[in-house]
Amino acid sequence: MSVPAAIPVPIQATRYPPGDLAIWIFILAELGVFAAFFAAYAFARIGEVTLFNACQETLDRRAALINTLALITSSYFVVRAVAAIRVGRTRGCIGWLLAAIGMGFVFLVVKIAEYTHHFEAGVNLSTNTFYMFYLSLTFFHFMHVILGMVILAAVALKARRGAYSAAEHTGVETGASYWHMVDLVWLILFPLIYVMR
Amino acid sequence: MPLPAPLQTQRRWLRPCTWVYLAMLGLTLATFAIGVAGLGGLTVSLSVLGFALLKGQLVGDYFMGLKFVRGPWRWVIALWLLLPGALIGLAFTLASR
Numbered sequence: 465m466s467v468p469a470a471i472p473v474p475i476q477a478t479r480y481p482p483g484d485l486a487i488w489i490f491i492l493a494e495l496g497v498f499a500a501f502f503a504a505y506a507f508a509r510i511g512e513v514t515l516f517n518a519c520q521e522t523l524d525r526r527a528a529l530i531n532t533l534a535l536i537t538s539s540y541f542v543v544r545a546v547a548a549i550r551v552g553r554t555r556g557c558i559g560w561l562l563a564a565i566g567m568g569f570v571f572l573v574v575k576i577a578e579y580t581h582h583f584e585a586g587v588n589l590s591t592n593t594f595y596m597f598y599l600s601l602t603f604f605h606f607m608h609v610i611l612g613m614v615i616l617a618a619v620a621l622k623a624r625r626g627a628y629s630a631a632e633h634t635g636v637e638t639g640a641s642y643w644h645m646v647d648l649v650w651l652i653l654f655p656l657i658y659v660m661r
Numbered sequence: 662m663p664l665p666a667p668l669q670t671q672r673r674w675l676r677p678c679t680w681v682y683l684a685m686l687g688l689t690l691a692t693f694a695i696g697v698a699g700l701g702g703l704t705v706s707l708s709v710l711g712f713a714l715l716k717g718q719l720v721g722d723y724f725m726g727l728k729f730v731r732g733p734w735r736w737v738i739a740l741w742l743l744l745p746g747a748l749i750g751l752a753f754t755l756a757s758r
């Protein structure tokens with residue numbers, strides 16, 4: 465008996481993004497706030513280019529690289545978690561979510577080490593305009609990483625209780641969308657604060 | 662034996678995501694290399710910004726799955742990227758004069 469050739473199954477297009485639509489409204493609001501922050505940083509820099517460039521040199525680009533790689537990797541792990549639950553692999557989904565949370569912890573530890581270094585050097589919000597933006601922007605993002613980790617942990621817990629299946633997994637997609645937003649914001653923040661001069 | 666349809670679909674979605682992940686790692690390392698080399702100026706800054714916007718678009722299209730969405734939601738991340746991208750680009754252009 466001959467084996468039939470694999471028939472490509474088209475990926476169905478939808479009208480709405482994956483997950484709960486409410487999280488997308490929330491994501492848009494968050495992205496709007498971050499866009500305003502980014503623009504404020506860039507325009508504030510116009511009047512103080514020398515100061516911004518000098519202060520940028522005091523930042524730890526290696527730490528920023530580790531954090532960027534950690535967030536990109538965690539986002540990829542979340543993609544794997546969504547892929548797993550879509551075919552009903554609950555244990556796989558939980559495993560990938562926990563791996564993503566682990567990468568989130570890497571981010572937090574590295575960021576705390578960076579903050580500690582700056583605070584020990586006497587840097588604070590009122591040191592100058594650059595550090596005001598650096599500390600407030602990165603700390604605002606830091607809080608979003610924590611919230612994202614809490615959301616992923618809640619999704620993993622619900623998955624463990626059997627709340628999701630191949631047929632119904634909106635919660636996993638909702639948590640995933642939020643986590644990707646956290647990653648997306650850092651992808652702009654990293655070059656803007658640490659590299660562009 | 663052909664894979665069951667849901668597995669086929671997932672594989673067709675995951676494979677590009679893996680390539681996107683690797684591409685983003687490459688772009689991140691390139692950005693880092695530019696940073697540690699101390700390269701600056703408008704062209705370099707706009708190139709680095711371009712890398713970031715490209716990575717953002719890849720996250721939206723593949724990781725967030727917007728590539729498979731029709732209608733206005735398809736472009737929501739692209740439009741968002743355009744907003745800070747244009748403003749940052751404008752500000753850095755003005756600062757370089």
